[in-house]
Every structure is written in C-alpha cells, then in structure tokens.
Amino acid sequence: MKKRFLFITHETSRTGAPMVMLLFIKWLQDNKPEVLVDVLALKGGSLEADFQANCNTYYNYALSIKKEGMPFAKRILKKLGVYTPLNKKEVFISNVSSIGYDIIYANTIISIPMSIDIKYGSPKSKIIGHIHELEVMIKNMLPNLNCFLPDIEMVIVPAKLVKANLLKNWKIDESQIKVVYECAFKDCSVSKIEKKKETHSFIVGASGTVDWRKGYDLFVLVARYIKAQQPSAVIVFKWVGRLSKQVANIIDEDLNKMGLSDRVTFVGEVENTEDYFNDFDVFLMPSREDPFPLVCIEVGLLGKPIISFDQAVGTNEILKDGGGFIVPYLDVVAMAESVLTYYNNREILERHGTYNKVAFTKFTPEEICPQLYDIIKSI
Numbered sequence: 038m039k040k041r042f043l044f045i046t047h048e049t050s051r052t053g054a055p056m057v058m059l060l061f062i063k064w065l066q067d068n069k070p071e072v073l074v075d076v077l078a079l080k081g082g083s084l085e086a087d088f089q090a091n092c093n094t095y096y097n098y099a100l101s102i103k104k105e106g107m108p109f110a111k112r113i114l115k116k117l118g119v120y121t122p123l124n125k126k127e128v129f130i131s132n133v134s135s136i137g138y139d140i141i142y143a144n145t146i147i148s149i150p151m152s153i154d155i156k157y158g159s160p161k162s163k164i165i166g167h168i169h170e171l172e173v174m175i176k177n178m179l180p181n182l183n184c185f186l187p188d189i190e191m192v193i194v195p196a197k198l199v200k201a202n203l204l205k206n207w208k209i210d211e212s213q214i215k216v217v218y219e220c221a222f223k224d225c226s227v228s229k230i231e232k233k234k235e236t237h238s239f240i241v242g243a244s245g246t247v248d249w250r251k252g253y254d255l256f257v258l259v260a261r262y263i264k265a266q267q268p269s270a271v272i273v274f275k276w277v278g279r280l281s282k283q284v285a286n287i288i289d290e291d292l293n294k295m296g297l298s299d300r301v302t303f304v305g306e307v308e309n310t311e312d313y314f315n316d317f318d319v320f321l322m323p324s325r326e327d328p329f330p331l332v333c334i335e336v337g338l339l340g341k342p343i344i345s346f347d348q349a350v351g352t353n354e355i356l357k358d359g360g361g362f363i364v365p366y367l368d369v370v371a372m373a374e375s376v377l378t379y380y381n382n383r384e385i386l387e388r389h390g391t392y393n394k395v396a397f398t399k400f401t402p403e404e405i406c407p408q409l410y411d412i413i414k415s416i
Contacts, residue, residue: 047147050082134158195329196351221334242317247280252323262373271285288321337397342389359392
C-alpha cells in the first residue's frame with residue numbers, strides 16, 4: 038500500500054520555502070512511486086499550477102472556505118433560527134483529516150497550526166515541521182509556537198543558525214532538530230554561466246521580496262555611501278523581487294531625495310531571474326533574517342561573490358571559508374567597503390566567485406531531497 042503524504046504550504050508564491058517544497062514533491066514523484074503526495078496551500082500564488090501538476094490532490098484552503106452569497110430563502114430561515122449554515126473551515130479540516138495521512142509535512146511555521154488541526158482528526162498521522170524562520174519572524178507569525186511543539190515529531194531547519202535559535206529561545210530538544218540545507222533547481226547551464234554581460238557597468242545585485250526583513254533600506258544606504266566615496270565610479274544597483282505599489286512609492290521618493298534614481302533600480306518580480314543574476318558582478322545580501330536564501334545558491338552557481346551580515350544569514354555557513362565577505366550586523370559602511378574592494382580588485386572578485394561555483398553545487402534537489410526523505414522514513 039502506498040504511503041500518503043500531505044504537504045502544507047502557506048502559499049504557492051515564487052519564494053524560497055514554497056520553491057523548496059515544490060522541488061521536493063517533484064523529486065518524490067520522480068523517485069518514490071510508493072508515495073502518494075497531496076498538497077494543501079493555505080492560499081495560492083504564481084506557482085499554483087506547478088503544484089497542481091506535481092501532486093495527486095491539490096487543496097486551496099482560502100478558496101475552499103471562501104464565503105458565498107446566501108440565497109434569500111436561507112437568509113430568512115437563518116434569521117428564524119431554523120437553518121444553520123455549515124462551518125466551511127470545520128468541514129474542510131474534517132474531510133482532509135478523514136484521509137488518514139501517514140505524514141503531514143508543515144512547510145514554514147505558518148502551516149503548523151493547520152497541521153495540528155488535521156492531526157486531531159487523524160491521530161495516527163505524524164507531523165514534520167520544516168521551520169524556515171528565525172526569531173523575529175517566529176515571534177511575529179506564530180508567537181505561541183510552544184503550544185504546538187508537543188504534537189510535532191521532528192523539526193527540519195535549513196541552517197545551523199536556525200537550529201541554534203530554536204535551541205536557545207524555544208527549548209526544543211536537540212535530538213528533534215535536523216539540519217538540511219535548502220536546494221535550488223540548477224537551471225544554470227554552461228551557456229548561461231558563460232554568457233557575457235549586456236552592460237559594462239559594475240552591477241551590485243540583490244533579490245527577494247522587498248520588505249523590512251530583506252533589508253531593502255540598507256541596500257539603498259550602501260548605494261548612497263558608495264556614491265559619496267567614489268562618485269565617478271560606474272557602479273549601479275539592481276534589486277530583483279516582488280514589491281508592493283506602496284513600498285515602490287516610498288522607495289522612489291527616497292531615491293529622489295538621495296539623488297540615487299540613476300543608480301538604483303528595483304526591477305520587480307520577473308520569471309527570467311537568471312538573466313538579471315548573470316549581469317550582476319557582486320551579490321548583496323542585506324537581510325536582517327534569512328535562514329538559507331535560495332538566491333544565494335543561484336548566484337553562487339553563476340560565480341558571483343556574496344556579501345552578507347553576520348548573525349543574519351544561514352549561507353554564512355558556506356561563505357565563511359571563501360566566496361564573499363561577512364560583515365558586522367547592519368554595518369552598511371563595512372558592506373559598502375566590501376563592494377569597493379571587489380570593484381577595485383577584480384582578482385579577489387574572480388577568486389571568490391570561482392569558490393562559489395564549486396561550493397554551491399552541493400545544494401541541488403539530487404543532493405538535498407534524499408536527505409529530507411530519509412528523515413521522513415526515520416519517524
């Protein structure tokens with residue numbers, strides 16, 4: 038009899054955690070025919086069709102519980118107290134629980150409460166929590182995480198940095214935490230890696246959803262420092278990633294006031310990210326919290342050096358032996374000076390980039406997914 042796994046994702050967006058989960062379920066489909074994979078998305082996103090194509094059953098929770106207009110006759114009966122509409126949330130959870138999954142895989146802490154709700158109706162199901170978040174995001178999104186931990190058999194984390202935080206602040210037993218680094222699809226063929234840049238400017242790149250956690254404000258401050266220090270240098274800054282209209286308006290005004298509109302560009306969300314990444318000379322990771330960003334794997338495979346903050350990014354565990362600079366937390370001057378080091382010394386830039394091409398080859402689905410599956414089998 039086939040094992041049934043339910044994977045829960047907070048959304049199907051083109052962002053790190055959903056993309057790692059998608060790669061894992063694709064790997065399961067290709068390599069483990071004895072496993073039947075279902076997916077429950079708390080809400081949809083740009084990768085929804087990809088998730089639907091790579092699982093047996095796909096649930097969109099937000100759509101399933103969406104309120105619909107009640108016919109006039111039922112509204113009257115409800116007022117008279119002779120009709121009670123079904124609670125769509127309870128019906129949905131009951132229906133999913135009735136399947137009796139062997140494994141419920143909660144991807145990100147946002148998915149954990151739903152996994153527990155389903156387990157209550159399916160007590161033999163075992164829960165794995167894949168926690169991709171660090172302290173601030175845990176406190177903001179699931180401050181009562183401790184309430185759910187007793188029902189979780191195993192926790193997977195994408196970096197030692199995340200494990201250390203869970204041990205220190207959430208007192209999870211060390212034996213329950215397994216470190217498995219993230220993976221990215223290696224769509225960086227030799228032709229793409231060797232593709233020549235389309236511009237002669239020195240490009241400092243960054244990527245990710247444009248928000249506080251990713252440090253877009255710090256990215257802009259690095260640009261301002263570099264312009265002040267070397268105003269004649271042909272150094273431009275490009276950020277690739279989703280941003281809201283509201284944040285875009287704020288950024289535009291900031292850039293105008295700082296005189297950086299001609300040097301800093303926020304591109305927005307694109308599908309052909311590798312075309313932009315290929316043109317980067319250096320990759321800036323100004324995140325305040327970023328457990329193991331997939332973009333570091335992608336740009337690393339393209340031979341780009343990476344600059345990041347200490348205590349903020351899990352990929353520092355790879356970069357500490359070469360491949361970039363790790364600067365003190367939120368020290369934008371040190372980050373900017375590291376950019377200038379690469380700008381003024383191309384031998385260091387080439388050496389660090391070459392290191393990354395090799396170092397990040399370990400983070401592919403072929404290497405990482407078997408590790409995830411072995412953990413599932415062990416519980």
